[in-house]
Amino acid sequence: MIIKQLTVFLQNKSGRLEELTDILAKNNINISALSIAETEEYGIMRMIVSDHEKALEALKAAEFTVKTTDVVSIQCPDIPGALHETLKTLTNNGIDVSYMYGYSNGGTARLIMKINNPEKAMEIIENNL
Amino acid sequence: MIWNEPKECMSRDERKADQSKKLIDVVKNVYHNVPFYRKKMQETGLEPGDVKNIEDIEKLPFTTKNDLRENYPFGLFAVPKSEIVRVHASSGTTGKSIVVGYSRKDIDMFSEVVARAYCCTGVTKEDIVQIAYGYGLFTGGLGMHYGxxxxxxxxxxxxxxxxxxQLDLLQDFGSTVLACTxxxxxxxxxxxxxAKIDKKDLKLRIGIFGAEPWSNEMRSKIEAGLNITAYDIYGLSEIIGPGVSCSCEMQDGLHIAEDHFYPEILNTETLKAENPGTIGELVFTTITKEAMPLLRYRTRDLASLNYDACKCGxxxxxxxxxxxxxDDMLIIRGVNVFPSQVESALLEIEEAKPHYMLVVDRVGTMDTLEIQVEIDDRYFSDExxxxxxxRQKIKRKVESILGISVIINLVEHKTIARSEGKAQRVIDKRKI
Incomplete structure (x- = not known):
C-alpha cells in the first residue's frame, strides 16, 4: 500500500535527534519504522509514524525542516530470496527504487520503498506477487 | 643601516614643511589635470589656493575604491598616456579590477621606498633575495624586485x-632573504x-612578508620554522604597492615613507582625525606621485599611528x-572576498535562502571558507x-563568483541567527 513517510532534515549536532523524539513523545506519536541517511554535516531522517499529519504540524511548529512523501509499503515472507523476488518483479517492469528500508518480525518482513511512480508499483506488486 | 637618512630622519617640523609644500603641489596638479578631482573640489567650493599647509588636508575630498572602479581603466591619470611606463591592476572582486599607472618618476620612487624597506630590515647589497611574490599585474613581485x-x-x-x-633555489643559490606572503x-x-632539508644548510636570515594581515604569533612561528627574522611590509597598489611602510629591527610598528604617502587615521564613524595611538581607518594621500595621485584614499584597513622617533634612528x-x-572584506588565500558577493550569488539560486554564514578557518597553512546556507523548505528532498x-549547484555558483573553492554546508531552517541590525555574517577563526 501507499503510505505517508515523514522526512526530516537534521543538522549533525549533538542532541538534535533527541529534540525530535521529544516532540513526538509529547504529542503521543508512535514511530513504527525509521532510517537515517547521514553525511558529515547533516542527516535525513525518514520515518513512518502513527499520525503523520499531527507529527508534521508539531515538527513544523518547532521549526524543523520536514515534509511528507508517498512511499510504498509491502509485506513479503521472511525467507531467503523473498526480497529478491520482489525487486526482480519491479525491475522487470521498469520500476526503480530510490531508497528502501525494512525489518522482519515473526515470519513476515515489511519493506518501505521510495519509488518515483508508487501507483504503478503497487499495481505491479498486486498483480504479480 | 638607513637608506636615505635625510628623508627618513628629518625633524617633525622639517617633515611638516616638506609635506605641506608637496600637498600644495599635488592639489594643484589634480585640480588641473584630473576632471574627477576638479569636479569633487568644485562641488564643495574648494579651490587649490585654499590648501596652504598639511593641516588643510582635512578640507580635501576622499577617494574610494569605488571611485577607481568607476574611472576604470585610465580615468584618474594626471599625465598623458605617453608618460605612463607601467600599469598594475588589483584583482577585481566585485566587477571590474582597479588600475594604477606609473610614470618613470613613479617607478623610481617605488624602487626607492622598497629599497628603504629592505634596508629597514637589515638587507644589504651582499644579500641574495628570493622573491616569491607573484610577478604580473599584482604589485608584489615587480615592486620587491625593483627595490x-x-x-x-x-x-x-x-x-x-x-x-x-623554491626549495632547490634556497639550497643551491644560498638565498639569504625571502620575500613573499x-x-x-x-x-x-x-x-x-x-623534504627533510637541514635548516643549518640554508643561508636564509631575513624574511619580508606582506600583502596579508598576520599576527605576531604567526611571525614567531615562521621565524622558528625558517630560522630567520621576519619583517612586516605593507602596501597597496592604489597607493604604490609594497613599500608604503615596513617594520624595522625594533619590531615596533611599520615606518611609513611619509615624504611620499601622507597618512591619516580617521574615526570610522565620523571620518574625523583620531589621536595618535587610537585605532581607526588608515587614509593615504600620495603627495609626490605623478601618474595617478590620489587624495585621501580610504584603505579600509584599521591601524594606529605613532609619531615618536624610533630607537632605530x-x-x-x-x-x-x-x-x-x-568594511567586511576578507582576504582568503590572498583573494579578496566580500560577504555581499556570496549573498548576491545565493539570491540567484532559488533553492537557497539568503541566510548564510561564512566560516573562515586556517587548516595547517591553508585558509578554508565554509558557507553555511539555509535550505529552502520547498526544495528539501527526502532523497x-x-x-x-x-549543494553542488550552490557551490558552483559561489565559486564562479569568488574565484576560490568553498565548502557548502546546508543547515536547518532558521538556525542562522536573524538580526534586526547589522547581521553577523562572518566567523573568522583564523588567528590574525
Missing part, C-alpha cells in the same frame, strides 16, 4: 608557487621539514600592524541525491 635591484642585492625573480623549485612562508617552512611616523578592516545536487 632589491636599487639596493644592489642579487635578485632571484622566481615568482610565487612552484614550491620544489606570510602564509606562503609558513607553507615553505613546512615543505622544508617534509628613523623619525618617520610608524603605523601599527593592520588590526582589521572597516540524498537531490540534496547533493542543490
Amino acid at each position: 632589491a635591484e636599487k639596493l644592489g642585492a642579487t635578485v632571484i625573480p622566481v615568482s610565487g608557487g612552484n614550491t620544489s623549485k 606570510p602564509s606562503y612562508a609558513a607553507y615553505l617552512s613546512e615543505a622544508i621539514d617534509e 628613523r623619525t618617520n611616523v610608524r603605523m601599527s600592524k593592520i588590526q582589521g578592516r572597516s 540524498m541525491v537531490e540534496l547533493n545536487k542543490v
Whole structure:
C-alpha cells in the first residue's frame, strides 16, 4: 500500500535527534519504522509514524525542516530470496527504487520503498506477487 | 643601516614643511589635470589656493575604491598616456579590477621606498633575495624586485608557487632573504621539514612578508620554522604597492615613507582625525606621485599611528600592524572576498535562502571558507541525491563568483541567527 513517510532534515549536532523524539513523545506519536541517511554535516531522517499529519504540524511548529512523501509499503515472507523476488518483479517492469528500508518480525518482513511512480508499483506488486 | 637618512630622519617640523609644500603641489596638479578631482573640489567650493599647509588636508575630498572602479581603466591619470611606463591592476572582486599607472618618476620612487624597506630590515647589497611574490599585474613581485635591484642585492625573480623549485633555489643559490606572503612562508617552512632539508644548510636570515594581515604569533612561528627574522611590509597598489611602510629591527610598528604617502587615521564613524595611538581607518594621500595621485584614499584597513622617533634612528611616523578592516572584506588565500558577493550569488539560486554564514578557518597553512546556507523548505528532498545536487549547484555558483573553492554546508531552517541590525555574517577563526 501507499503510505505517508515523514522526512526530516537534521543538522549533525549533538542532541538534535533527541529534540525530535521529544516532540513526538509529547504529542503521543508512535514511530513504527525509521532510517537515517547521514553525511558529515547533516542527516535525513525518514520515518513512518502513527499520525503523520499531527507529527508534521508539531515538527513544523518547532521549526524543523520536514515534509511528507508517498512511499510504498509491502509485506513479503521472511525467507531467503523473498526480497529478491520482489525487486526482480519491479525491475522487470521498469520500476526503480530510490531508497528502501525494512525489518522482519515473526515470519513476515515489511519493506518501505521510495519509488518515483508508487501507483504503478503497487499495481505491479498486486498483480504479480 | 638607513637608506636615505635625510628623508627618513628629518625633524617633525622639517617633515611638516616638506609635506605641506608637496600637498600644495599635488592639489594643484589634480585640480588641473584630473576632471574627477576638479569636479569633487568644485562641488564643495574648494579651490587649490585654499590648501596652504598639511593641516588643510582635512578640507580635501576622499577617494574610494569605488571611485577607481568607476574611472576604470585610465580615468584618474594626471599625465598623458605617453608618460605612463607601467600599469598594475588589483584583482577585481566585485566587477571590474582597479588600475594604477606609473610614470618613470613613479617607478623610481617605488624602487626607492622598497629599497628603504629592505634596508629597514637589515638587507644589504651582499644579500641574495628570493622573491616569491607573484610577478604580473599584482604589485608584489615587480615592486620587491625593483627595490632589491636599487639596493644592489642579487635578485632571484622566481615568482610565487612552484614550491620544489623554491626549495632547490634556497639550497643551491644560498638565498639569504625571502620575500613573499606570510602564509606562503609558513607553507615553505613546512615543505622544508617534509623534504627533510637541514635548516643549518640554508643561508636564509631575513624574511619580508606582506600583502596579508598576520599576527605576531604567526611571525614567531615562521621565524622558528625558517630560522630567520621576519619583517612586516605593507602596501597597496592604489597607493604604490609594497613599500608604503615596513617594520624595522625594533619590531615596533611599520615606518611609513611619509615624504611620499601622507597618512591619516580617521574615526570610522565620523571620518574625523583620531589621536595618535587610537585605532581607526588608515587614509593615504600620495603627495609626490605623478601618474595617478590620489587624495585621501580610504584603505579600509584599521591601524594606529605613532609619531615618536624610533630607537632605530628613523623619525618617520610608524603605523601599527593592520588590526582589521572597516568594511567586511576578507582576504582568503590572498583573494579578496566580500560577504555581499556570496549573498548576491545565493539570491540567484532559488533553492537557497539568503541566510548564510561564512566560516573562515586556517587548516595547517591553508585558509578554508565554509558557507553555511539555509535550505529552502520547498526544495528539501527526502532523497540524498537531490540534496547533493542543490549543494553542488550552490557551490558552483559561489565559486564562479569568488574565484576560490568553498565548502557548502546546508543547515536547518532558521538556525542562522536573524538580526534586526547589522547581521553577523562572518566567523573568522583564523588567528590574525
